Amino acid sequence: MARMARRPTLHDVASHAGVSIKTVSRVVNHEASVSEEVRTRVAASIAELHYVPNSFARSLKSGGGDTIGVVMDSIADPFFAELMSAVEARALDAGMTVIFGSTGSDPERERQQVERMAMQRVRALILAPVTGDHSYLERFRATLPIVMVDRQVEIGGYDIVAVDDRGLTRQAVDHLTERGHRRIAFVGNDVHFPTTAHRLLGYRDALAAVDVEPDPSWFPEGSGDEDEAFDVVTRLLAAPEPPTAVFAANPRAAMGAVHALHVAGRTDVAMISFGDFPMATTLTPAITCVNQDPHGIGVAATERVIAHLDAREHDRPDEHPLEIIVDTELVARGSGELEPA
Structure with missing residues (x-):
């Protein structure tokens, strides 16, 4: 050889x-x-x-490379896959590259990923934080611009790019109650994330508006993944008074819920997903969803990173942290417009 x-x-x-x-x-x-x-x-x-300069070594020497670090749950999640793609495209337009690390929804793994990227001298970080203690971020504040996406941390002073989780869920569940639904399940009640808590509040707001106190069995706590959502919906359908509608709090839960409804032959049950997912438009009925706009979130977060870096490059005062709420909408496709059977 x-x-x-x-x-x-x-x-x-x-x-x-x-x-x-x-x-x-x-x-x-x-x-x-x-x-x-x-x-x-x-x-x-x-x-x-044919000598190629080692850009990584040069970045170590100069104290900053051309790389943005991105730390989020998992690119197996359709929302984060599209968000990551948007960050990468906008970063490339700006002459930068991207490296990715997943948290697996584990606070300790999140901390390890952030620390690893800081050691690799990324110039900035985009983070989808897991619920937990984020005081470890303080030591990076002076040298590493950090922009949060989808959810905020318990300490202030960081940009956040997200959507109105509570308001959008209220709108989605109102959409169901306006069609006569009162027994509405909330699937994907993942306690790891504050976004889920905000969506659960929106769900409760909508039911309270029609004088419904939801049964605790309609919104069991769990991990919010596809398999668990399948089990939850299957169990609820077997109840003496099953739900006439399902609200899925994230795309992974939505895929599990759809699977359960089709296996049970209960496509007459109305459904809305918070966030779109692959094949949602090809089902019968097609799945109504809250368009979470991960592309818009990814672009806006990258723009904030670029603004911070530009300020530092030109010795201007650093950008003040902003809360950016991306406009979204409810996309009616059929499943969310079904009336109670």
């Missing part, structure tokens, strides 16, 4: 051009203190040897 050629180093370029390593470094970093003749000679050696 042929051996792979060794990648040329800074030392190889210096030797080839007949200059010092420091001179090559100055040329690579576009410093002015090099004559045009030497700069041309070094550039010719770089081209002939």
